[in-house]
Structures are given as C-alpha cells and as structure tokens.
Amino acid sequence: MSVSSFNPPVRTLMGPGPSDVHPRILSALARPTIGHLDPAFVQMMDELKSLLQYAMQTKNELTIPVSAPGSAGMETCFVNLIEPGDKVVVCQNGVFGGRMKENVERIGATAIMVEDDWGKAVDPDKLESVLKKNKDVSIVAFVHAETSTGVLSDAKTLTSIAKKYGCLTIVDAVTSLGGSELKVDEWGIDALYSGTQKCLSCTPGLSPVTFSERAINRIKERKTKVQSWFLDLNLVMGYWGEGAKRSYHHTAPVNALYGLHEALVLLKEEGLENAWNRHQLHHLALRDGFEAMGLNFLVKPEHRLPQLNAVGIPEGVDEAEVRKRLLLDYNLEIGAGLGALAGKVWRVGLMGHACNMKNIIFCLGAIDSVLTSMQAPINSGAAVSAAKLAAS
Numbered sequence: 001m002s003v004s005s006f007n008p009p010v011r012t013l014m015g016p017g018p019s020d021v022h023p024r025i026l027s028a029l030a031r032p033t034i035g036h037l038d039p040a041f042v043q044m045m046d047e048l049k050s051l052l053q054y055a056m057q058t059k060n061e062l063t064i065p066v067s068a069p070g071s072a073g074m075e076t077c078f079v080n081l082i083e084p085g086d087k088v089v090v091c092q093n094g095v096f097g098g099r100m101k102e103n104v105e106r107i108g109a110t111a112i113m114v115e116d117d118w119g120k121a122v123d124p125d126k127l128e129s130v131l132k133k134n135k136d137v138s139i140v141a142f143v144h145a146e147t148s149t150g151v152l153s154d155a156k157t158l159t160s161i162a163k164k165y166g167c168l169t170i171v172d173a174v175t176s177l178g179g180s181e182l183k184v185d186e187w188g189i190d191a192l193y194s195g196t197q198k199c200l201s202c203t204p205g206l207s208p209v210t211f212s213e214r215a216i217n218r219i220k221e222r223k224t225k226v227q228s229w230f231l232d233l234n235l236v237m238g239y240w241g242e243g244a245k246r247s248y249h250h251t252a253p254v255n256a257l258y259g260l261h262e263a264l265v266l267l268k269e270e271g272l273e274n275a276w277n278r279h280q281l282h283h284l285a286l287r288d289g290f291e292a293m294g295l296n297f298l299v300k301p302e303h304r305l306p307q308l309n310a311v312g313i314p315e316g317v318d319e320a321e322v323r324k325r326l327l328l329d330y331n332l333e334i335g336a337g338l339g340a341l342a343g344k345v346w347r348v349g350l351m352g353h354a355c356n357m358k359n360i361i362f363c364l365g366a367i368d369s370v371l372t373s374m375q376a377p378i379n380s381g382a383a384v385s386a387a388k389l390a391a392s
C-alpha cells in the first residue's frame with residue numbers, strides 16, 4: 001500500500017465543535033517550533049495568560065491552558081478541588097453534567113444531583129432547596145452552556161446562590177467562552193474550564209482554566225495528594241507560575257499554544273462584547289430561517305444558547321441521511337442529537353469564525369434543498385430570505 005500526505009476535505013463546520021478555524025490561526029500553527037523554555041516562548045506564554053484573563057474577565061493569577069482538550073480541563077477542576085469523602089452538588093440538564101457526576105464519583109466523593117430536563121436551564125430554586133437541605137456541601141458544579149441541548153443557564157445567579165451557602169463553584173464554560181457573556185470575577189466563579197475548538201475557533205486540544213484565590217487555598221489545604229500527577233496544579237504552577245523559575249513539568253504543545261495566542265488576539269481585536277453580540281444577532285437570523293422553513297427550536301427563547309441551535313427534525317425524515325447528504329454534497333457538517341435527544345434534533349453550531357451570514361445562508365439553503373428533495377413536510381424556499389431579512 002502506498003501512503004501519501006493526508007489532505008482533509010475543506011468543510012464548513014456548523015456542528016457542536018470543532019468550529020471552522022480562522023486562517024490566521026492555521027498559519028500561526030505552522031510557525032517554527034521553538035523550545036518550551038525558550039525566553040521567546042516564555043514571553044508568548046505571559047501574553048497568552050493575560051489574553052485569557054481578558055477573555056474570561058478575571059484577574060486570577062492561576063489562568064492557564066491545560067495541555068489537553070476540554071474534558072481534561074473539567075478533570076483538572078474536579079481532581080484538584082475535591083477529595084475523597086467530599087459532598088458536591090452537581091446540576092445536570094444534559095450530557096456534560098453527567099460527566100461532572102462521573103468525575104465526582106471516580107474521586108470517591110458523593111454527588112448530590114440537581115436535575116432538570118434536557119432542553120431546560122438549570123433551575124436556581126432547585127439548587128437553593130438542595131443546598132438548604134445539605135449543609136455539608138462545599139462545592140457546586142454546573143454547565144454554563146449545555147452543548148448537548150443548546151441551553152444557556154444563568155451562571156451569575158447560580159454562582160450567587162452557591163456563595164450564599166458558602167460553596168465554591170466549578171463552571172463548565174467550554175461552549176460559552178467567547179460566545180456568551182461570561183464574567184468570572186464579577187460573578188464570583190471559583191473554578192472554570194473551557195475549550196479552544198468552540199467559540200474561540202481554534203484547533204481542538206487545549207483547555208483554558210482559571211482558579212480564584214479561594215479555590216487555590218482549598219487546593220493548598222488538601223489532606224490528600226491530587227490523584228492525577230499530570231493534572232496536579234501544584235506541579236503545573238511550577239511551569240506556568242508568574243516569576244517562578246520555569247521548571248520542566250511536561251513539554252508544552254508549543255505550536256498549539258501559538259494557535260491559541262492568535263485566537264485570543266483575534267478575540268481582542270474584535271472586542272469581547274462585540275463577539276457576544278455577533279453570536280446573538282446571527283442566532284436570530286438563523287432562527288428566523290429555520291422557523292420560516294417550519295422547523296421548531298427545542299429550547300424556550302429565554303434559555304437559548306446562540307452558538308448551538310437545537311432544532312426539531314420534520315416528521316418522517318431520516319435525519320442521518322440528511323446529515324450524510326449535507327456532508328457529501330455540500331461539505332457541510334451539522335451535529336446529531338446526543339443521548340436522550342438522539343434522532344430528535346439537529347444541533348447547528350454558530351461558533352466563533354463560523355458564525356457569519358455567509359454560513360447561515362449556505363446552511364439554510366443546503367438543508368432546504370436536501371429536505372425538499374426528500375419531500376419532507378417543510379416550507380420550501382422560505383428560509384434563506386427570512387434569514388436575510390432578519391440580518392438587514
């Protein structure tokens with residue numbers, strides 16, 4: 001067998017992530033690799049840290065990218081803040097809350113669940129009543145933007161309730177960072193993790209995290225060693241810590257960090273609030289298009305996540321066949337439903353660089369034409385003009 005270079009097809013990525021990577025980020029990734037203790041690299045790391053602080057709206061000293069995907073950022077927060085025997089409240093309204101529970105249990109701690117239906121936001125009243133009944137809980141964990149359902153929960157309110165009961169918060173902001181309002185310091189979030197491949201439009205494989213002073217104190221006061229050597233923040237800090245003599249912990253993914261640096265420079269150039277507004281306005285145009293076509297949104301308007309649109313599948317349509325045709329005939333990727341929503345919804349992402357009118361018109365036109373050719377019960381030909389009208 002002869003093997004040659006791999007040349008991936010050029011797709012438009014409008015699923016739950018990864019999203020389209022900005023060309024400036026791709027070219028940053030191709031710059032020469034230098035040593036991860038090289039002074040030029042260390043300077044880049046310092047800039048990266050302050051760009052992340054901007055994106056997360058925090059002054060937290062411990063704000064770094066974990067060298068692994070969002071799931072590793074999740075695990076970093078859980079293994080460092082929780083010890084065996086602890087009691088943790090986990091709010092679940094989709095797939096990712098379930099993974100939080102799994103993390104808590106693998107540590108040997110107890111997860112007390114606050115459950116809401118898939119497609120609904122985390123209910124602050126339910127959280128409060130669980131905290132009232134369980135005085136020995138010291139951590140509350142929840143997902144800000146549930147990518148499995150397209151729901152944005154009220155992180156500010158949930159955090160303030162956790163604080164009222166003396167709890168620290170762990171927040172999943174993998175899909176919200178760079179796409180929806182997120183203010184770590186103002187809202188009082190203690191530990192937060194994100195990902196690079198959603199609204200930052202960077203390649204997958206890094207997980208920005210941030211920890212408050214209170215969170216760091218809790219880590220310092222641990223009675224047991226962090227169960228993961230690689231994710232133990234006491235050790236990672238020796239490499240990323242300000243002023244600390246950088247000591248070898250693991251080889252940083254040098255070029256991937258160039259990519260993240262460029263992604264954050266792009267975000268800063270646009271302005272954080274402009275990026276949030278862009279996601280919201282484009283979501284409204286996409287919504288008008290889908291509704292004109294006759295497709296319905298899963299989530300109530302007030303809880304919709306602009307960057308992830310969960311829309312119902314028309315009666316009698318083979319949804320996997322539609323996605324297959326979109327990919328093969330249009331080079332367009334959209335997402336399937338996950339877990340309880342498998343076969344019930346499509347998940348259309350409008351993340352970062354992929355969130356623009358050209359993509360919206362392309363996506364609506366392609367879905368319209370595939371569904372029309374399958375004789376699906378939709379209003380053919382209405383979606384694109386409705387989206388254009390919304391944007392005008």
Ligand SMILES: *Cc1c(COP(=O)(O)O)cnc(C)c1O
Nearest residue numbers: 069070071096145147174175195
């Ligand atoms: C994508 C995602 C993750 C996991 O990130 P990976 O980079 O795939 O490990 C976690 N939480 C949410 C809400 C996500 O959307």
